[in-house]
Amino acid sequence: MxxxxxxxxxxxxxxxxxxxxxxxxxxxxxxxxxxxxxxxxxxxxxxxxxxxxxxxxxxxxxxxxxxxxxxxxxxxxxxxxxxxxxxxxxxxxxxxxxxxxxxxxxxxxxxxxxxxxxxxxxxxxxxxxxxxxxxxxxxxxxxxxxxxxxxxxxxxxxxxxxxxxxxxxxxxxxxxxxxxxxxxxxxxxxxxxxxxxxxxxxxHALNAARLFALDEDPLRTGTEHPGRVPSAAFQAGDGEWLHISGSDQHWEPLCAVLGLPGLAADPLLRNNSGRVEHRARVMKALRGAIAQHDRDALVKELRTAEVPAGAVRSVREALADPHAVAxxxxxxxxxxxxxxxxxxxxxxxxxxxxxxxxxxxxxxxxxxxxxxxxxxxxxxxxxxxxxxxxxx
The missing domain is CATH 3.40.50.10540 (Crotonobetainyl-coa:carnitine coa-transferase; domain 1)
Incomplete structure (x- = not known):
């Protein structure tokens, strides 16, 4: 070689x-x-x-x-x-x-x-x-x-x-x-x-930063990010899963795709710090809206709106993806x-x-x-x- x-x-x-x-x-x-x-x-x-x-x-x-x-x-x-x-x-x-x-x-x-x-x-x-x-x-x-x-x-x-x-x-x-x-x-x-x-x-670079800054020992959060909302896996209406990870610039496009104008207009939620503070309310609304969509169609809409999202795939699916093949x-x-x-x-x-x-x-x-x-x-x-x- x-x-x-x-x-x-x-x-x-x-x-x-x-x-x-x-x-x-x-x-x-x-x-x-x-x-x-x-x-x-x-x-x-x-x-x-x-x-x-x-x-x-x-x-x-x-x-x-x-x-x-x-x-x-x-x-x-x-x-x-x-x-x-x-x-x-x-x-x-x-x-x-x-x-x-x-x-x-x-x-x-x-x-x-x-x-x-x-x-x-x-x-x-x-x-x-x-x-x-x-x-x-x-x-x-x-x-x-x-x-x-x-x-x-x-x-x-x-x-x-x-x-x-x-x-x-x-x-x-x-x-x-x-x-x-x-x-x-x-x-x-x-x-x-x-x-x-x-x-x-x-x-633990980020976990240690949180510990050093806030004296907070990180806990289990599943797929959710401790310092960013939304960043989590959601179950779609067809039972399949997708993951969304958005920053402030993605918030309004995400709400538009999901049909959540009330969340988009709420001044408390425009910045990530506010969404983290109101995590439970935001996540409940997102889960309910996402459950009304089929996964693959929703991922396509989110990508068109430039919201970072992807299907949660199996190993077999990931390796067979056309991009991986290419x-x-x-x-x-x-x-x-x-x-x-x-x-x-x-x-x-x-x-x-x-x-x-x-x-x-x-x-x-x-x-x-x-x-x-x-x-x-x-x-x-x-x-x-x-x-x-x-x-x-």
Whole structure:
């Protein structure tokens, strides 16, 4: 694969979701990503559901496209030495072990930087390299709970809820990619610390602003915005849902479409602050009016009136939308055992070009021999000895 990162080599010790998402992005932007996996088992997500007819995991496929797979036992001193030889020729190392775990294997930043002073080394962990929780394990929904994201997700008066996507994993993965690019741009060796908890707390920028300004801990508001009215999902008369999010300039056109001249003429409601103050009255009137319309016809009228609105779609509907199709959001690849399989493209492109090619997820250990011979400089006899010993 070619792209802006062509010529960059990434040694990827990560597994599961957050960091593998980051290295997949790097791979589809042109970097050579060498994924180091356990002999025999590989990344644990190779066994995750949903499974495909020939046994491969669609979960693994979603976050490991375009990489080269090398099996290597990092608990064996011979495997550790091979890993150090690979790192000596790499530009970037990405890992998501608990703090100190790779140091004990002789694969921490300080040791690898001895042989490769310009190495960009990114550690992606749950709680970071410092602090009282540094040795604590965590998972996406646990971070949603601990960070406050879960407490404010859901309907008012209802129980807390997780988000519909693994937001902690995926936003952390984006920050791992940012960390790699930051290190490469700095053109110097460095050890970068990405904490999933830090990332989740950083997502509270607006919530924290409300807390700092009003000393108000945000509560669950469902689809409603705490500081803007209207901004919520509404059920139309045909049972379908749409979301409207309007500012002051949209208020009168919205009322005109819905046939609510009384609300439009009310001086108390002309500004957002007034509508927030009178939220209950405004929302009741909007819900009643919207229930008199079919969703798709109403969305069309609102868009004609330049009121921001959209249908609440299923994932299937969203991916099949003509705009998504025109943008080539869904690509695909030909896998050596599963055949043709669709995939979401990496969403970055040059305006004059096509989106990045969709890489193929590697079979476990498919590139072991080529990488060990080419990058680590091992002979055929050395490789065969490691294989016989179960190190690869």
């Amino acid at each position: 070619t792209g802006p990162l062509t010529g960059i080599t990434v040694l990827d010790f990560s597994r599961v979701l957050a960091a593998p998402l980051a290295t997949q992005i790097l791979a589809e932007l042109g970097a050579t990503v060498i994924k180091v996996e356990r002999p025999g088992a590989g990344d644990e997500t190779r066994g995750f559901e949903p499974r495909l007819p020939h046994g491969e995991s669609a979960y693994f496929f979603a976050f490991n496209r375009g990489k080269r797979s090398v099996t290597l036992d990092l608990k064996d001193p011979r495997g550790q030495e091979v890993a150090r030889r690979l790192a000596a020729r790499a530009d970037v190392v990405v890992e998501n072990f608990l703090p100190g775990a790779l140091d004990r294997l002789g694969l921490g930043y300080e040791r690898l930087a001895e042989d490769n002073p310009g190495l960009v080394y990114v550690s992606a962990t749950g709680f970071g390299q410092t602090g009282p929780d540094r040795a604590r394990k965590g998972y996406d929904t646990v971070f949603q709970a601990l960070s406050g994201v879960m407490a404010m997700t859901g309907e008012p008066g209802g129980p807390p809820s997780k988000t519909g996507i693994p937001v902690a994993d995926m936003t952390s993965g984006l920050w791992v990619a940012i960390a790699v690019l930051t290190g490469l741009a700095g053109r110097r060796g460095c050890h970068l610390d990405v904490s999933m908890m830090d990332v989740q707390l950083s997502l 943008r080539g959001v869904v690509g695909g690849f030909d896998h050596p055992t599963e055949g043709a399989f669709p995939a979401l493209r990496t969403p970055l492109r040059e305006t004059a070009g096509e989106p990045p090619d969709t890489g193929v997820p590697p079979l476990l250990g498919a590139d072991t021999e080529d990488v060990l011979a080419g990058l680590a400089g091992l002979t055929a006899d050395e490789i065969e000895g490691l294989r016989a010993a179960g190190v690869i």
